[in-house]
Amino acid sequence: MTSIKQVETKNKYGSMADLLRRMGGRWLIHTAIVTLTLFVFALSATAGWDAFLKYRDATRMLRANEMADRLIVASGVYAMERGLTAGALGADAPADASTLRQIAALRANADREWRAALVIAHEYAAQLPTASAFAANLELAQRDYAALEAMRGRVDVDMRAARHNVSIEQWRGAITDFIVAAARLRESSFLSANLPQDATRLDLALKHAIWVISEHAGLERGTLAYYVGAGKPVPAAQLDELKSFRGVVDNALGSLLARKTQSDTPPPVREAIAAMEERFIGRYNVVRAEVYRAAARGDYSLNGHAWMERATDAIDSVLAVNTAVTRAAGAQADAIARESLARLVLHGTLFVLAAALGLFSLTKVRYTANVLFHQKELAEVTLYSIGDAVITTDAAGNVEYLNPIAEEITGWQSTEAHGRPLAEVFRIIDGLSREPAVNPVEECLREGHVVGIANNTILIRRDGTELMIDDSAAPIRDREGRVMGAVLVFYDVAQQHNAPHLLSHQATHDALTGLYNRREFERRLAELVADAKNLKHQHVLCYVDLDQFKIVNDTCGHAVGDNLLRQLTYLLKQRVRGSDTLARLGGDEFGVLLVSCPLERALTIAEELRRVVTDSRFAWQGHSFVLGASIGIVPITFESVSPAELLSEADSACYVAKEKGRNRVQVYTPGDVELARRHGEMQWVSRINEALAADRFVLYCQPVVPFSDSARRHCEILVRMLDEKGELVPPMAFIPAAERYNLMPAIDRWVIRNAFGILGRCEHNKHDSRCATYNINLSGASLSDEGFAEFVSTEFAISRVPAGSVCFEITETAAIANLSQAMQFISVLKALGCRFALDDFGSGLSSFVYLKNLQVDFIKIDGNFVKDMVADPMDHAMVQSINNIGHVLGIQTIAEYVESEAIVERLRELGVDYAQGYAMARPGPLRDCATWCAFARPA
DSSP states (O other), X not given: OOOOOOOOOHHHHHHHHHHHHHHXXXXXXXXXXXXXXXXXXXXXXXXXXXXXXXXXXXXXXXHHHHHHHHHHHHHHHHHHHHHHHHHHHTSSSOOOHHHHHHHHHHHHHHHHHHHHHHHHHHHHHHTSOTTOHHHHHHHHHHHXXXXXHHHHHHHHHHHHHTOOSSOHHHHXXXXXHHHHHHHHHHHHHHHSSOOOHHHHHHHHHHHHHHHHHHHHHHHHHHHHHHHHXXXXXXXXXXXXXXXHHHHHHHHHHHHHHHHHTOTTSOHHHHHHXXXXXXXXXXXXXXXXXXXXXXXXXXXXXXXXXXXXHHXXXXXXXXXHHHHHHHHHHHHHHHHHHHHHHHHHHHHHHHHHHHHHHHHHHHHHOOOOHHHHHHHHHHHHHHHHTTTSEEEEEETTSBEEEXXXXXXXXXXXXXXXXXXXXXXXXXXXXXXXXXOBOOOHHHHHHHHOSOEEOOTTEEEEOTTSOEEEEEEEEEEEEOTTOOEEEEEEEEEEOHHHHTOHHHHHHHHHBOTTTOSBOHHHHHHHHHHHHHHHHHHOOOEEEEEEEEESHHHHHHHHOHHHHHHHHHHHHHXXXXXXXXXXXXXXXXXXXXXXXXXXXXXXXXXHHHHHHHHHHHHOOEEETTEEEOOEEEEEEEEEOTTOOOHHHHHHHHHHHHHHHHHTTSSSXXXXXXXXXXXXXXXXXXXXXXXXXHHHHTTOEEEEEEEEEESSTTSOEEEEEEEEEEOTTSOEEOHHHHXXXXXXXXXXXXXXXXXXXXXXXXXXXXXXXXXXXXXXXXXXXXXXXXXXXXXXXXXXXXXXXXXXXXXXXXXXEEEHHHHHHTHHHHHHHHHHHHTTTOEEEEEEETSSOOOTHHHHHHTOSEEEEOHHHHTTTTTOHHHHHHHHHHHHHHHHTTOEEEEOOOOSHHHHHHHHHHXXXXXXXXXXXXXXXXXXXXXXXXXXXXX
């Protein structure tokens, strides 16, 4: 990596200044700038070309891996075909239909993988020289495959007629030649280009062993499948050959197992090898030994199908290792490709900037000598620092500039860090002692020479995470030799060094927030449970679940959500004691262990944590988000059963907190009355199901009246439930339980089916063409139902209700909570001609961004703003702003809860399009659509 070499410049620049004064200096300045520009051109072009080559080779690595995987799978299946066909050729009778079908299936599977690999191989060969070893192996493999195809035709005739025109040796020779040619093709793909050495070694070493196991175990599987299925003894010569193959397989297995203990083997590969060890060496070897013991006599304890199942499972475990190897090598190649592409973009940008700077400088250079030498020194330092993180400071050690890589590594933006002491932005510690390390810039400014960073130096980023870094700092001098500042160049070497302290830290900490992870949290919880049982100490477990965090993720993306979690982490850490444990347990879930803490004090701390979350405001692109926190608390006492039980109890308490309205603290109490309430809600479940089964729902409707006589009239269709005595049940009595227990999709389907039936009849008898739009409410659960759009389309077809006469209403909060599903649902039904209204707008986050994404036709302004808008200026302003923005976006507006003539007049003044409420008309049974439209007077 780059290091900075200090240049002693006092005498050198002094003589240059004299020369500039004697010669006027301008032409020399131009010459220097042109030379510097050309130097940047050359350096950028060279570095960019190198980045391009690395990017190209990394992408080749990915394609080579894909081809190799297909060839390995194909070779294993070809080996099965080889063994099964050899067994059939050695029989005295024609092969039975079952054997022929098995051979045909094996050929089809193997050929499919070979053809897919062949497509990749041709693409790969086109990028290499014509006379490359890979091209030669490709030609050989194709020739051997053609020979194999010809041999298959001859073999098929012999198997059906029990003739022996083709010997077993000829058959094996033909198919083995092709398998070996495919292996050469696979291995040459990794040696034919400048692929990453670590990934190449990993692929060649492990995939060769996997190929050996797959081929020989496949041959063994196919051969024994024939004899076990036929119940025949294996001829002695063939049995000896199979045992020799078994020795080859066992030897290759040994090399795979050796990789499991090597430190450079990626963890997923180790796990796959461990699983293979259990399935192949453990379970499969027992079955294989039994078959070999019975092979000479033919009295097998299992049938051919069972043998194939066991052998296939064992070979699949080997192929799983191959998949893990491919993913590990692919991840490394992906990382190289991304890094190379980033460097290519960087150098291309630098190339263009250098050209622009050179052209501008040749015509506009008016800089003084001091500025020229200062900029020249900075330019030289920048050239040395391409690709690394760079921080420059003034003579006092205050930050002046961070390049993009430094911003990424430190977590600070250049504009935020400007003017701050370097020690605040660049916090480093000794990786072994964990003590603060000497800042290299301070020593550089004091001593006036290049200073390197000591080994095992750790940078603590702004979010608290840690990185191992390396490199040096150098002074920047003016033409008199005075130190003007310093430049610090560093880079992340954590992966290269594989530092033990970082491995330990990463094993116990969350990568995103730097907090303890769930594994370490559960370990510490187990210690506190043991302490409470043995020493009778009391501790407390807090389970924190963020409210509405999913909305931020769905709306702004996971990157913004991650940043929000980091900010929250910083705030929460300030509210827990040094002896306590704060951990991230999942996506938006945190855990807190309060050590030696009475319950009363724990409640105070939990309330402080909740308030920290609630009081925080998180901004993104002009939008502000307010979150809450539901917290469940469980005391840890000598009566506590286990860590798992405590976590379950804390989760239950947290659930009750959410059920009570979210953003609150709930202590777990066995037999809580909340459970009784939930039991009552469960009774509603049975009542709703009975009402659905007995068709005890009725439809009402309420006019939505336009302010313009020429506008289309609307009726909102409402649902009511009849109890067992035939009395009306208001919707708020049963809708909450239906939403909580996922019964709303069934109710929505009932409403649509019955409403469409009535509307279909109304359409034939309507008296006013303007009464053409019927609003039907949909729940958030129906938006998430993948089959709901198809159901609605089918009902349109059955009832023949025009899709343009139906407007579906979805609430703002339901749309945001199911944003992607809502967009898809709207897109599908809009294609049929349906319209959509966003209900209760203003009750949720009220971000007008959603309006553009959801493409709705109407906004229904939340009635809580409308009903008090005459007396409350704030509500009036909200109604006005929603109406104005809706009209700017081409969306019509509907005001809800219109309950007085004063509200009607005020809405008319604002230009709202529709009104709905008791001042216009009360809901009534949906019997005659034309009648309802008729009595709904214009506002």
